[in-house]
Amino acid sequence: MTLRMFNTMTREKEVFEPLESGKVKMYVCGPTVYNYIHIGNGRPAIFFDVVRRYLTYIGYEVNYVVNFTDVDDKMIRKAEETGETVQELADRFIAAYKEDMETLRIEPASINPRVTDNMEVIITFINSLVQQGFAYEKGGDVYFRTSRFKDYGKLSHQNLDELQYGIRIEVDERKENPQDFVLWKAAKPGEIFWSSPWGNGRPGWHIECSALVHKYLGATIDIHGGGVDLTFPHHECEIAQTEVLTGKPMAKYWLHNEFLNIDNEKMSKSLGNGVLIREVVKQVRPEALRFFMLSSHYRNPLNFSEDGLTQATNGLDRIQNSVTNLKHRLTVAQEDVLDDQVEKRVKDIETQFIAKMDDDFNTPDAITAVFDLVSEANRVLQQDRVSAPTLRFLMGRFRAFDSVLGILAEEREELLDGEIDKLIEERNEARRTKDWSRADEIRDLLTEKGIYLEDTPQGIRWRRK
Numbered sequence: 001m002t003l004r005m006f007n008t009m010t011r012e013k014e015v016f017e018p019l020e021s022g023k024v025k026m027y028v029c030g031p032t033v034y035n036y037i038h039i040g041n042g043r044p045a046i047f048f049d050v051v052r053r054y055l056t057y058i059g060y061e062v063n064y065v066v067n068f069t070d071v072d073d074k075m076i077r078k079a080e081e082t083g084e085t086v087q088e089l090a091d092r093f094i095a096a097y098k099e100d101m102e103t104l105r106i107e108p109a110s111i112n113p114r115v116t117d118n119m120e121v122i123i124t125f126i127n128s129l130v131q132q133g134f135a136y137e138k139g140g141d142v143y144f145r146t147s148r149f150k151d152y153g154k155l156s157h158q159n160l161d162e163l164q165y166g167i168r169i170e171v172d173e174r175k176e177n178p179q180d181f182v183l184w185k186a187a188k189p190g191e192i193f194w195s196s197p198w199g200n201g202r203p204g205w206h207i208e209c210s211a212l213v214h215k216y217l218g219a220t221i222d223i224h225g226g227g228v229d230l231t232f233p234h235h236e237c238e239i240a241q242t243e244v245l246t247g248k249p250m251a252k253y254w255l256h257n258e259f260l261n262i263d264n265e266k267m268s269k270s271l272g273n274g275v276l277i278r279e280v281v282k283q284v285r286p287e288a289l290r291f292f293m294l295s296s297h298y299r300n301p302l303n304f305s306e307d308g309l310t311q312a313t314n315g316l317d318r319i320q321n322s323v324t325n326l327k328h329r330l331t332v333a334q335e336d337v338l339d340d341q342v343e344k345r346v347k348d349i350e351t352q353f354i355a356k357m358d359d360d361f362n363t364p365d366a367i368t369a370v371f372d373l374v375s376e377a378n379r380v381l382q383q384d385r386v387s388a389p390t391l392r393f394l395m396g397r398f399r400a401f402d403s404v405l406g407i408l409a410e411e412r413e414e415l416l417d418g419e420i421d422k423l424i425e426e427r428n429e430a431r432r433t434k435d436w437s438r439a440d441e442i443r444d445l446l447t448e449k450g451i452y453l454e455d456t457p458q459g460i461r462w463r464r465k
Contacts (some may be wrong), residue, residue: 001351003058005223005357006299008231008254009155013360019223024055024062025221027213027251030112031232032069033093034078037100038274039289039304043260045226046293047361049106051225052253053404054357065216066109067209068094070116071202076191086192087116088436100277103286105406113216115208122203125211126183126196136245138174140186140199145180149240155254156232171435181237183207206237213250214242224251227257241392253304257298263305275304291407294363315367315463316407319398323408325381325397336387342380343390346397349373353401363405370401420451424460 003016028048031037039047052064069075070090080090094114101108117124126142129135135147146152153159175400182204187193193200205213215220219242226235235254242250245387280289293311296302349372356365377394380386402408423442430438443453446462454461 001354001358002266004254004360005253006237007361008256010155010240014253016253017335018060019220020060024060024219024223025227026052026055026062026223027065027067027209027221029226029234030066030068030208031097032072032074033097034074035093036096036276036278038276039262039280040099040227040260040274041299042104042289043293043302043309044163044225044257045405046104046108046290047257047298047363048225048255050294050363051223051361053107053406054359054361057400057404058354060109063217064110064213066112067212068097068112069116069208070094072116073204090114090116090315091231096278103187103281104277105286106288111140111216115203115212115213118215119203121215122207122211123184123194123196125214125241126203126207129183129241130197132245133181134241135183136176137184140183140184140201141174142198143175143180144183145176146181146240147177151243152179152231152240153236155236155239157234159230165270166184181206181233206234207241210236210238210242211248213238214246217408219246219250220248223249223253223255225255225257228256231256254379256297259303260293261301261303263303266293282314285316285409287407287409288316290405291316291367294407295367296314296363296403297360297362299360315371319370319374321409322377322381323395323398324379326398328390329381329386330388330391330395332406333386333388333391336389338389339380339387340394342376343393345376346373346394349361349376350397350400356402366401367372367407370398370405410453420446420462424453424462428460 004013005016008015013235026048028044031041052062057060068359071086075086075089079086082089094112126135129144130137130142133145135142135144137143183206184198184203185201185204186197186198187200191202193202213224224235224238232255239250277289288309289312292304292309293302293344295308295312295315301351349369352372353366353369356362356369360366373394377398379395380390398408423446427439427442428440430436446453451462454463
C-alpha cells in the first residue's frame, strides 16, 4: 500500500516520498493568539493532528511544527481594549489554546515557536532579502519585490493581472508594484516594537512562517499545511520570499483543508456566527466534535449544525458501546486460543482502514472501516463462548484505529459491579447519618468513573454512561 496525498501545488494526488527516509518534516500555520479559537480553527487543528498521527502509525518519525503569531495588528488592538500588554494577552490565549487542544485530544506539536521569541531570525531573513535586491525599504517599511520571483502565483494558480488590489492585497502608493507585500512594518506611536536596520517596528505576517520554517525544519520541508484561505496570499508569499533566497522548493507537498460553514453560511465576523470550541464541548463530548470534523473529507466544505453533532454523537456511541462491551466480556472470558476466523476478518478490515487513509487521508471511509470492526465485535459478543485472546485482539484493533482518529474517550479504570454496589451502600449510610460531605464525595467518584445514579421508588439504581 502506498500513501497518496493531494498536492495543492500540482492539483494532483501524488505518491508520498519523504525527503529523508523514515522521517517527515511538517509545518502547519498556527493561530494568532488574540482570542479563544473557534470551530473554524478547529478543523485544520484536528485534521493535521490526524495526518501527523497517521504518518506515525505507518512508521514515520514526524517533526511537527505549529507556530504562534503573538504580535500583529489584531494583537495590538485587543491588548489596548483589555488593558494588557501584548505579551500578557498572548500568554493568556496561548494557555487557552493549549487547553482547547488537549480537550480535543490533539497531540502537542514537536514545538510551538513564538514569533516574538524569534525576532532576530526574522530580521536576519528580511535583511538577506534586502541585501540581495529582493526587497526594498520605504519610510521604515520593507516590501518584497514580487517581480523578482517569476513563479509568484504558482500555488494558488491566481491570474495576478486580474487581482482586485485592496481586497486581498493592501494598496500602498509607496510600493513599486501593487503585488508587493510588506515584510517589516514601521512602529506607530505607542505600539510595541523591535529595533531593526530600518528603524523600530515589527514583522509582517508572511515573513514569520518563512523564517520559522527555515530555522526549525530547513530550506525544504515535506509537508506544509493550513486552511484553504491561507493559499493566497499567505502561502503564496511564503513561497516567494523563501525560494528566492534558497533556490529550492519550500515544501514538497502542500495540503489545505476546505472551509467549515455554520448552518450553510460561511463563518465571518460580519455575520457574527463564529462558535468557540470551548462552548461546543460544553454541549457535546470533545470526541464527538472530532468525529464530526472527520466525518467529511478534508477537501470538502463541512457544514456545522446541531443535527450534524447529534449524528456524530450517535455514531460515536455505537463505537464506544462496542468497546465497553468487549471490556466487560473480557472480565469473565476464559483463556484459550485466538479465533483464526475473527483474526482474518479483522485483518481484512484493518487493510481497508489503511487503504482509505492512504487515499489522501480519507477519514470518512476510514470511519466506515471502524464501523465494520464494530459489526464484527458485536457478532463475536453474541456468541456463548469467546476466548480472552479474541477479545483482546478486537480491543487492540480499536486502540490502533483510535491512535489515528482519536475519537474514543480516554480509558478509565472501571469499577466492577460489586465495587459500585458497595460504594452505593456506603453512600446510603452516609446519607442516613447526615454525612453529606461523604455522600457527595462518593457520588462525584461514581460520576467520574462514568456511573450515574437514579432515584426510583424501589431505591437507588445505577447505570454506566
